[in-house]
Amino acid sequence: MPSDPREGRIVVVGASLAGLRAAEALREEGFTGPLTVVGEEHRPPYDRPPLSKQVLLGTAAPDTTGLPMRRDPDAQWRLGVRATGLDPLAKRVLLADGESLPYDRLLIATGTRARPWPHPQQAALDGVFTLRTSEDAARLAERLAAGPRRVLVIGAGFTGSEIASACRERGIEVTVAERGPGPLVGALGGTLAKLAAAMQRAHGVDLRCAVTVSALRGRDGRFVGADFSDGSRVEADLCVVALGAIRNIEWLADAGLAAGPHGIACDAGCRAVDMYGIVTDDIFVAGDIARFPHPLFDYQMLSLEHWGNAVAQAEVAAHNMVSPGPLRRPHLTVPVFWSSQFGFNIKSVGVPAFSDQVVIAQGSLAERRLVAVYGYRGRITAAVTVNMAKWLEHYQGLIESAATFPPGPGAADGQPLVTEFPIPSDVPDARGLSHGPTVALTGHLPVRRLTVVRSAG
Amino acid sequence: MRIVVDLTRCQAYAQCVFLAPQVFELHGEEALLYRPDVPEEQLDRVREAVVACPVRAILVGEAVDAGAE
Numbered sequence: 001m002p003s004d005p006r007e008g009r010i011v012v013v014g015a016s017l018a019g020l021r022a023a024e025a026l027r028e029e030g031f032t033g034p035l036t037v038v039g040e041e042h043r044p045p046y047d048r049p050p051l052s053k054q055v056l057l058g059t060a061a062p063d064t065t066g067l068p069m070r071r072d073p074d075a076q077w078r079l080g081v082r083a084t085g086l087d088p089l090a091k092r093v094l095l096a097d098g099e100s101l102p103y104d105r106l107l108i109a110t111g112t113r114a115r116p117w118p119h120p121q122q123a124a125l126d127g128v129f130t131l132r133t134s135e136d137a138a139r140l141a142e143r144l145a146a147g148p149r150r151v152l153v154i155g156a157g158f159t160g161s162e163i164a165s166a167c168r169e170r171g172i173e174v175t176v177a178e179r180g181p182g183p184l185v186g187a188l189g190g191t192l193a194k195l196a197a198a199m200q201r202a203h204g205v206d207l208r209c210a211v212t213v214s215a216l217r218g219r220d221g222r223f224v225g226a227d228f229s230d231g232s233r234v235e236a237d238l239c240v241v242a243l244g245a246i247r248n249i250e251w252l253a254d255a256g257l258a259a260g261p262h263g264i265a266c267d268a269g270c271r272a273v274d275m276y277g278i279v280t281d282d283i284f285v286a287g288d289i290a291r292f293p294h295p296l297f298d299y300q301m302l303s304l305e306h307w308g309n310a311v312a313q314a315e316v317a318a319h320n321m322v323s324p325g326p327l328r329r330p331h332l333t334v335p336v337f338w339s340s341q342f343g344f345n346i347k348s349v350g351v352p353a354f355s356d357q358v359v360i361a362q363g364s365l366a367e368r369r370l371v372a373v374y375g376y377r378g379r380i381t382a383a384v385t386v387n388m389a390k391w392l393e394h395y396q397g398l399i400e401s402a403a404t405f406p407p408g409p410g411a412a413d414g415q416p417l418v419t420e421f422p423i424p425s426d427v428p429d430a431r432g433l434s435h436g437p438t439v440a441l442t443g444h445l446p447v448r449r450l451t452v453v454r455s456a457g
Numbered sequence: 458m459r460i461v462v463d464l465t466r467c468q469a470y471a472q473c474v475f476l477a478p479q480v481f482e483l484h485g486e487e488a489l490l491y492r493p494d495v496p497e498e499q500l501d502r503v504r505e506a507v508v509a510c511p512v513r514a515i516l517v518g519e520a521v522d523a524g525a526e
Binding site: 020044045046047049050053054057059060061064065066067068069070077306307308311336337338340342343344345347369387389390392393 | 458459460461463464465467468469484485486487488489490491492493494516517518519520521522
């Protein structure tokens with residue numbers, strides 16, 4: 001590696017939000033060497049949140065969500081080619097077209113892909129979709145515009161719930177099947193899942209919880225309906241499989257990194273950890289693929305699928321890639337995410353899954369606007385707002401300062417707490433959900449969940 | 458010209474909705490939806506919205522050029 005970290009050659013693998021923001025930040029931080037960004041999709045970096053909202057509602061075309069640049073990163077873009085391997089000793093990234101790219105420092109930002117329906121033949125039926133890429137959104141939006149009689153959504157996580165919301169807004173009948181006790185339960189726990197369920201039913205969703213889909217049925221190669229584990233059936237024209245995401249780590253099977261189903265372990269400075277728990281100094285990770293320790297949550301390793309985390313972590317990774325050791329920064333951002341569905345704005349700060357109790361601190365379930373505050377062993381660890389987004393920052397401050405749970409009367413707006421006593425937050429075991437949680441607490445040790453992953457195909 | 462709104466920061470002050478209603482709209486009380494591709498004739502309004510946003514959540518810029526090799 002060159003003596004000045006602002007020189008040398010940097011390769012970024014992954015050309016989505018984290019990859020783009022890292023590339024920009026590298027230049028802002030004074031990196032002057034050659035920069036290559038590798039992306040599997042043919043499209044330049046685009047924004048994904050609108051795909052399950054504006055695009056499905058028909059108010060934005062799927063090919064218009066290209067991310068604006070803050071500055072031109074002056075990069076060589078290698079789009080439409082997949083990275084197939086990494087040789088950390090020779091310091092080369094191997095590409096599907098046979099080429100290999102040398103690097104002095106590497107940033108891995110390969111993110112996630114949609115988890116497919118597990119039965120390939122059923123998944124191949126015409127009318128069965130997943131939603132992750134702009135191509136997925138384009139095809140699904142076209143079929144929604146054609147006016148299906150009913151759509152089946154499998155999985156009531158954020159993506160599944162937003163799809164159901166868009167369908168209802170377009171006047172399309174929807175059935176939602178969720179293996180867990182309610183929508184969004186993995187992310188928000190049992191109390192808010194009840195509100196989410198009421199919200200869906202009030203908007204005419206045929207919501208079925210604590211049930212699994214046992215088979216997708218087809219006729220002449222077209223999806224026509226599904227069988228449920230309770231013996232019931234549904235007839236539908238389209239099926240959207242919203243079972244959460246799989247991290248794109250298979251290409252690293254032989255790289256010797258601590259890579260597993262929750263991503264690639266890294267230190268607080270985004271430096272990847274190898275399979276022996278030793279930190280590397282030339283391989284960095286950012287975005288959905290990263291699994292990092294967080295002091296606010298007992299230093300457990302966290303995996304996040306949040307837009308804001310991709311941006312913040314990419315900036316820290318880029319800074320650290322071009323800075324000498326003592327000038328490096330930790331990535332300590334408090335997790336924040338949002339979702340809009342059924343006319344509600346839901347925002348979360350902290351990690352609601354890291355909780356044992358919850359209290360409605362402002363508003364109420366009946367008013368359909370509230371702040372739920374989550375606590376773990378007597379301190380505040382998360383807050384969720386429904387149509388009360390302005391309060392988020394206040395609670396973020398309480399989380400960052402490890403304030404006492406439950407928050408005292410007057411902690412927020414001078415009003416007494418709405419619920420007199422905290423109640424269990426009812427965070428379920430993630431294994432019982434149809435979809436994956438968007439925040440995963442993955443334990444303390446960087447190598448604890450190590451698996452060497454080999455693709456089945 | 459493309460925009461992206463950092464909805465992590467957005468607090469539904471709705472200044473953008475007042476200034477450029479053809480680009481930004483509130484969905485319900487406070488969920489913001491917007492057109493990621495800004496039509497030419499809306500550029501000035503969107504630039505005003507960028508400045509007016511109290512939490513500076515709107516980013517305007519060119520999309521990445523695919524052909525940039």
